[in-house]
Amino acid sequence: MKAKSGLRAMTALAGSALAAASLAGSPAQAQERAIAFTDATILTMAGETIEDGTLVIENGKIVAVGAEVTVPADAERRSLDGKVVMPGIVDTHSHIGQVAGADSSGPIQPEVRAMDSINPLSSNIAKARAGGVTTANVMPGSGHLVSGQTYYMKLREGKTVEDIAFAMEDGEAIGGIKFANGTNSMRGSGGFPGTRARSAALVRQTFVEAQAYCDGEKKKRDLAKEALCEVLSGERLVHFHTHRADDIMTVLRLKREFGFDVLIQHGTETYKIADKLAEAGVPVSNITLDAPGGKLETMDLRLDNAGILERAGVLVSIHSDDPIVDSRMMLREAAMAVRGGMSREGALMALTINGAKQMRLDDRVGSLEPGKDADFLVLSGDPLSVYTHVEETWVEGEKLFDRSREEDLLMATGGYGAGSPMEASHHHWEIAEGEGGQ
Structure with missing residues (x-):
């Protein structure tokens, strides 16, 4: 069932630029000497769980992890006695980077690419790292069917992006495609549907x-249909924003009819039809809290949703x-899910690993295993304790x-406006200069 992850719709030009960035200019290339983190509690x-464990990284990858590990003779050693190490968080639904998507010209715009609107210097990317996020599915909004x-x-x-x-x-850059149903995309004018039935009909057509x-x-070449061809072939995963049980069942009918792979996003009422989702083999990206200010579709939100699905x-x-x-606050979300019975x-x-599996990225991220990317967190204690802090976030062997x-503490504790794109840029260059710059 696992489909090819690369997405041709990102175009050959974007592919060549990304190749240069990921292979030649990656921060991981700078980390050539092995580092051994010892004496830690490691959640792989x-x-x-490994007590008094050792994690060895080199060249941006995990070399070894375990209770008894042979550390390279020339490795830098660092004791993490009393600390907890876990994989970086994989956020399956985020809008960091000031992302935008489709406009008001129509309800279905699969040709629009989030990557063309992301600001990589946005301070909320640094704030996400402060929370332990190392991989994120950045999505446009849900006010459209696509x-x-x-x-x-x-x-x-x-x-740069x-x-x-x-x-x-x-x-090749990797990404899925955002679909939605329910009230967000129901406007009844400008070509947008006014009912749930019309919404489904437009998507089917x-x-x-x-x-x-x-x-x-x-x-002639059609960018919108090219993206949908990747959906139909299984190359591109559908991330379907949907809340109510009846809307979720509409998604399952569409999946059966057209055979695409789907990840339910939000799924507020998935607990009502958990057996149907399990039977269909459809995964869920769940949120513990939702819709500040009140959204009618989330009236039946329950804290035990994730536990029921599990x-x-x-x-x-x-x-x-x-x-x-x-x-x-993602570690707190997990703690709340446990309070709800998970x-x-x-x-x-x-x-971590579940989101990586859902997005077909588990060959590189989501767990601490030899050969995977060195994306991990150093925590002050139990990840589900309210007293625990993310002390360090490492991405591909670089402590970011x-x-x-002081500047990182601001990202961890500051309010909504903490940092700015300019500050993030200055921070980047200060680090570069401190590590050997002129």
């Missing part, structure tokens, strides 16, 4: 037309929908957040 998300292509971001420091792309080795295009009926056998992740939930292990997996640095 791939097996049992609002555009999502962007899988690696939270490196970078000046290419610098922070989660790219394949050949440079769009897929029928795309099928003809994909089968060879191409009079027990039903549904693959569940936890997302922020930042700024709905600040990315710095298992402790399940909640931690929902922050350190709570002991």
